[in-house]
Amino acid sequence: MAYEFVTTERRGNILIVTMNRPEVYNAVHAPMHNEMSQIWDEFAADPDLWVAILTGAGDKAFSAGNDLKYTAQGGKGKPPETGFGGMAMRFDLEKPVIAAVNGFAMGGGFEMALNCDIIISSETAKFALPEVKVGFFAAASGVQLLSRQIGRKPAVDIMLTGRHVMPDEGKELGFVNQIVPADQLMAAAIAKAEEITAVSPSAVKATKRVLNAMDELENLKASLNYSRQVIMDLRETEDFKEGVTAFVEKRKPEWKNR
Template identity: 35%
Template sequence: MDVKLERLPGQVACIRIDRPEARNALNAAVRERLAEIFIEIAQDETVHCAVLAGTDKVFAAGADIKAMATAEPVDMMLRAGERTWAPLKDFPKPLIAAVNGYALGGGCELAMHADIIIAGEGARFGQPEIKVGIIPGAGGTQRLVRAVGKFKAMKILLTGEPIAAREAEAMGLVSEVVPDGEVLDRALALARQIAAMPQLAARKIKELVLQGSDLPLEAALLLERNTFQLMFGTADQKEGMAAFLEKRAPSFTGR
């Protein structure tokens, strides 16, 4: 199996791409399996946070060029790649990408579907599609601009050259850089920390950040204000504030 799902203690799911012979290239089978897994864990109430990783050597080095080299436009339309990306885009729970090695092309786009990116010192990010005569096709021209701004994104997109983890962190593409051997452990520790938080609040924060980024500021602030008020109808709000006042650890139920 090229993609493995493991449910871990602490209400965390770990999804790993393991196709080292192809540097974890995202062929149709891998994308289909990722879609299946994210649909499954989105509906699994025992999973509060997910970690997406590759191997210790590579996250995902792009799409499978061999499968696309002779394709025609109709072939690409019939593949309906957006269908397999949708379960990641619409995943309602916090998602952390643990990136070792290359995250290029589709691999960089895959990482950008996450809410937090933990990268190893040796990680490299890039959108090299221009070098083979195409453009990014899974959000690279859109999510990258939103993450790092027009001028940094244009340099990455138009040169096709990868950037190092520290540079990616400085421009806002990466949340945190750690030694290569600590990437997955750090991502899982962070996932456990987030999984222990009130789950309705965590999901609403993700929802607001993603929806609000495409709205005018006043509309986004109204959405935030309405959601803030609704949180006072949750059991976790009552428990969290009572625990704070009573100086004890809270016991959240996700309700």
């Protein structure tokens, strides 16, 4: 099926999903969220697809995250119930997804990578949760996933400063599995996907089912729903409005703390 903002390619039992808005660094707006949700629905339902690879078009960005300019301009559309990129609130996917991070992964872009089971990073990638710099917080699973995947103390440092994390630090912290030169990224991601397709798909799904159950025991869904409530409260603050406006106007925000 053809999509407007995402491309897909099948290679045997592997699905390659490419976020395709390079002109805005693959930032995600409501129509793209919904396309991605549909793609993950179809991936989950197709018995001939066993592993997916998620990457971004171009050589600059995996994804810049939420399309703030689209939001600020009153862009229409509602994201799906499955959350950011159709992934953040998807709790029952029993097939692995590999993130091939080809450039910067910011905000929701980083959160989509964290939602994947394996992260393979280009040497030129950068990771950040910079939402605090524009009056947001990492509400699309960043708070929960990063703190669980690398531990609370280093995660808090990244979340509260919004600083950039380079691939070598990401690997040291534990959220990056492998770092490769940019021109070898997709080959490495496909090689890893082929490793997974070489083993029992039933056993892989069983493993994912137990991992999903662990998320349920840790109340991940309840925590993400609480994040949604908090972000709605944050939207009513002056800091939120100032952060978005300053971002669009490319100036330093003037925080009011109210």
